[in-house]
Amino acid sequence: MAIEQLLILIKPDGVKKSLTGNILTKLSEARMVIIGAKAVKVSKELAEQHYYHLKDKPFFGELVDYIQGKVYGEPWDRVLAFVYQGEDAIARMRKIAGATNPEEADPISIRGAYGRITTKGVYENVVHCSSDPKEAEREIKLWFKPEEIVNKIYPTKEVTVTNKKEVVWA
Numbered sequence: 171m172a173i174e175q176l177l178i179l180i181k182p183d184g185v186k187k188s189l190t191g192n193i194l195t196k197l198s199e200a201r202m203v204i205i206g207a208k209a210v211k212v213s214k215e216l217a218e219q220h221y222y223h224l225k226d227k228p229f230f231g232e233l234v235d236y237i238q239g240k241v242y243g244e245p246w247d248r249v250l251a252f253v254y255q256g257e258d259a260i261a262r263m264r265k266i267a268g269a270t271n272p273e274e275a276d277p278i279s280i281r282g283a284y285g286r287i288t289t290k291g292v293y294e295n296v297v298h299c300s301s302d303p304k305e306a307e308r309e310i311k312l313w314f315k316p317e318e319i320v321n322k323i324y325p326t327k328e329v330t331v332t333n334k335k336e337v338v339w340a
């Protein structure tokens with residue numbers, strides 16, 4: 171079986187409900203290795219790019235607000251982003267995550283156990299899980315810089331950037 175990488179997000183509802191530990195414990199059953207991890211305040215642009223395939227859906231606006239954690243506000247308006255790697259990683263992690271609709275998800279899965287449908291009809295399903303290797307590569311490159319991932323998983327190139335301001339520790 172192929173070694174795959176995928177993006178996992180603990181969405182703002184998972185962060186607010188203090189489910190990070192439970193989710194990571196459940197995901198660890200698949201025996202994958204974490205090769206990237208960080209907390210992210212999601213910009214509107216990043217949210218729209220991540221969910222570009224749903225831009226024509228009636229719930230798109232609510233979905234973008236949801237992944238940005240707008241309904242929760244400070245300090246819950248963030249996601250925890252992880253890159254996992256392992257054999258057959260995508261199918262195995264998606265099984266543990268459960269079906270997109272939390273009402274239809276296996277009750278033992280993360281979404282079945284912790285997800286809900288809001289009164290506005292948004293599936294608050296606690297985690298995001300890449301759906302296939304192509305989509306995983308697109309998402310990993312969208313959320314992470316090469317130096318934020320400890321393994322070399324995709325080709326990189328060196329570029330010289332001039333006149334670029336950078337924030338460093340004072």
Ligand SMILES: Nc1ncnc2c1ncn2[C@@H]1O[C@H](COP(=O)(O)OP(=O)(O)OP(=O)(O)O)[C@@H](O)[C@H]1O
Binds near residue numbers: 293298
């Ligand atoms: N019919 C729907 N009604 C409301 N929200 C939905 C609906 N379908 C999807 N969503 C929301 O949009 C997100 C992305 O949907 P997508 O179809 O890409 O499913 P997914 O790949 O299982 O989910 P994710 O991308 O978050 O892992 C879902 O996780 C959910 O939060």
